[in-house]
Amino acid sequence: MPHNTxxxxxxxxxxxTGATVGPGAAAIRLEVNGIVRALAVLPSETLAEVLxxxxxxxxxxxxxxxxxxxxxxxxxxxxxxxxxxxxxxxVDGHRVTSIEGLAGEALHPVQxxxxxxxxxxxxxxxxxxxxxxxxxxxxxxxxxxEEVKAAIGGHLCRCGTYPHVIAAVLDVARxxxxxx
Amino acid sequence: xxxxxxxxxxxxxxAARAATTTVAAAMVRDSGxxxxxxxxxxxxxxxxxxxxxxxxxxxxRLIHLRNIAxxxxxxxxxxxxxxxxxxTLSQLxxxxxxxxxxxxxxxxxxxSASPQIRHLATLGGNLLxxxxxxYLRSRxxxxxxxxxxxxxxxxxxxxxxxxxxxxxxxxxxPSTCATALIAFxxxxxxxxxxxxxxxxxxxxxxxxxxxxxxxxxxLEPGEIVTAIVLPxxxxxxxxxxxxxxxxxxxxxxxxxxxxVLDLESGxxxxxxxxxxxxxxxxxxxxxxxxxxxxxxxxxPVIRVAARAALQGAAPLAKNGYKLPIFETLLRxxxxxxxxx
Numbered sequence: 001m002p003h004n005t006x007x008x009x010x011x012x013x014x015x016x017t018g019a020t021v022g023p024g025a026a027a028i029r030l031e032v033n034g035i036v037r038a039l040a041v042l043p044s045e046t047l048a049e050v051l052x053x054x055x056x057x058x059x060x061x062x063x064x065x066x067x068x069x070x071x072x073x074x075x076x077x078x079x080x081x082x083x084x085x086x087x088x089x090x091v092d093g094h095r096v097t098s099i100e101g102l103a104g105e106a107l108h109p110v111q112x113x114x115x116x117x118x119x120x121x122x123x124x125x126x127x128x129x130x131x132x133x134x135x136x137x138x139x140x141x142x143x144x145x146e147e148v149k150a151a152i153g154g155h156l157c158r159c160g161t162y163p164h165v166i167a168a169v170l171d172v173a174r175x176x177x178x179x180x
Numbered sequence: 181x182x183x184x185x186x187x188x189x190x191x192x193x194x195a196a197r198a199a200t201t202t203v204a205a206a207m208v209r210d211s212g213x214x215x216x217x218x219x220x221x222x223x224x225x226x227x228x229x230x231x232x233x234x235x236x237x238x239x240x241r242l243i244h245l246r247n248i249a250x251x252x253x254x255x256x257x258x259x260x261x262x263x264x265x266x267x268t269l270s271q272l273x274x275x276x277x278x279x280x281x282x283x284x285x286x287x288x289x290x291x292s293a294s295p296q297i298r299h300l301a302t303l304g305g306n307l308l309x310x311x312x313x314x315y316l317r318s319r320x321x322x323x324x325x326x327x328x329x330x331x332x333x334x335x336x337x338x339x340x341x342x343x344x345x346x347x348x349x350x351x352x353x354p355s356t357c358a359t360a361l362i363a364f365x366x367x368x369x370x371x372x373x374x375x376x377x378x379x380x381x382x383x384x385x386x387x388x389x390x391x392x393x394x395x396x397x398x399l400e401p402g403e404i405v406t407a408i409v410l411p412x413x414x415x416x417x418x419x420x421x422x423x424x425x426x427x428x429x430x431x432x433x434x435x436x437x438x439x440v441l442d443l444e445s446g447x448x449x450x451x452x453x454x455x456x457x458x459x460x461x462x463x464x465x466x467x468x469x470x471x472x473x474x475x476x477x478x479x480p481v482i483r484v485a486a487r488a489a490l491q492g493a494a495p496l497a498k499n500g501y502k503l504p505i506f507e508t509l510l511r512x513x514x515x516x517x518x519x520x
Contacts, residue, residue: 020241023183043186043242046229066230068430070296079270079299085226086300089186090244132295153429154294 021089028092032057033101041088048072048083051098059099059127063156070154073128074098080135082154099127102134109175110134113168121159129155133169142173181232185241187219191248195221196373196402198243203228203310204395206237208327214238221245221404223266224301226293227309235319246302251406254278259412265304265405269293269357272303282410284419284438288360291423294430304405307358307368307382311351311396311460312432313341324349324393339498340434344459349389350496352457353396356436358382359456360421362464363438367409373402382408386461396460414442414450420517423456424505433457435505439513441477446518448472453489455506465489468510477518486510 025040032055041050048065051057051074060083063071067085074083075097102108110133113119120126129152136143136151143151148169152162189195200219209215219241222228231237245251245266252266254275261277272278273290293301315321315332322328333341333350341350361382368385370378385397399405413419423436436456442449451472453465468489475481486507493503 020185020187022185022241026186042183044181044183065233067226067294067297070294073296076299080296081299082294082296085229085297087186087225087229090188090225090246149429151295154296 026089028089030088030091030093031095033097039088043087043089045088046084047074047076047086047088047091047096050088051083051096057098057100061124061127063124069125069128069156070132071125071128071156073131073155075131075135078135078138080132097131099131102130108134109172110137110168113172114165117164117168117171119161119164119168121161125155125157125159125161129157129161129165133165133172136169137173141176143169145170181229182238184239186244187241188244188247192251192371192404192406193375195243195245195248196371196404198241199373199402199404201401202395202399202403203231203237203308204397204399205401206239207231207310207325208394210327211322216240219243223305224268225305226297226301227305231310231317234317236317245304245404257409260410263303263408263410265408266302268299269301269303269306270295270298272357273298281413281417282360282364282419284363284421284440285357285360285410287421288356288423288436288438291421292356303357303408306355307361307405307408308397308399309354311354313351316351324389325351327394333496335497337498338496339501340432340457341496341499342459343493343495343499343502344455344463345388345390346460346494346496347388347390348393349460351389351396351460353386353459353461354432355462356421356423356433356456358386359436359454359462360419360438361408361410362386362462363419363421363440363452363454364410364413365452367411368405369407369409370399370403371406372400379409383462383464388460413440416443417441418443418517420513422509422513422516424509435502435509437506437509437513438462439510439517441472441514441517443477443518446476448475448477451485453485453510455489455510458493458502458506465491465510467491472514477514479515482511482514485514 022043061071067082251264269289279286419440423433425431440452453468455463468485471485
């Protein structure tokens, strides 16, 4: 886990409203994996770029950079989104969870199930897929196979791990273990 | 992306005053590079960021609409619903009243894009997104819609293009929600830069190329869609939206249909039949509506109506396959709508 580079704060600010900022860097605060970060970002920087390049949270992958592959999936306020199609400046004041935020002392059960079910080949799409699968189980602890397919419908996996991903999610649901 | 300024206004008037042009107008040019210096409105930003990343837009400033209070609500209005433009597709698809009373709209929103995109994309942005035509989205093709002198779809790769109303430009309208909104007779509330208001129906708002080659709708610079209003449906209304894609997940439709039927003991009092991905604006199939009105909705009537929906179709070299798909989708939609 990277070191906390910003002082803890009880809450984030409410977003940059009213004033015009940029094209140079502007100050934002966002909560990333439970830690409040104060950052200077360009308005043109995406959330995916800021996570990777400014916070060294390189678990989030950028592949298509157009919202078409879902490799860059993170949660904003608990909802999975493509972080390549969100500007960092627009999540000022919001809560972001990336793949690095899932595991505690142990891996998240979905991460363990991916290993157990061999749901990874090259691994590039895996962090995004895990974020979608955990989000699904948070809202639907016992999904049907169709619901799993719908939840991962935006993800492209060129290695074709889909059947193993589905098996892993259904296995976690069956065992009923949803947090590390 | 190139650097730009960021403005996040708190009210509609401030946002409207700050916008210098529309996305469609910003993409029209004599040739070469897009103009720099525009201030453009942004909601979810999915289409806008895509166009910017592709080098088709180079705005000086983005005006972010999502921090304006009150634009993200769904509320009752005169028996119907008033939907804020910042309502996301995922909110719309999961909203209990939308699902129950305006099922075709919930289905269209819920089948659009991917879960990740639906959490970001707004209904306003979905309506105003630019077409998916690969010539429009190619910097190498200076097509009619961007101010050029030809539509490359004619004589080109036109398998995803229009089968109706493609005079001068063969785009299909990219919004599947629009297909459903037109079937429900939805109206828009629009505020202009000096507080001027207008309320066109979605059908009036969306333009065919014969009316304007350079834009898909009548939005003027500084205008902001502030609500999408669904009128109260008749008591016994049944509706359905279905789409057919090349892939089962995350794709724009090859064909989509919305049907809204006002049924009284199996007899259709009023029908709306709209085809999406068929024309530069959702195509109202009036001959199909006439074939259903006053009739008991049964197999032979459905067959006639589905055939009638394609009256006047003029497929291009590579999209004739859309005709049997539309006919089949319509038969399925009408049967399923009647069954419940």
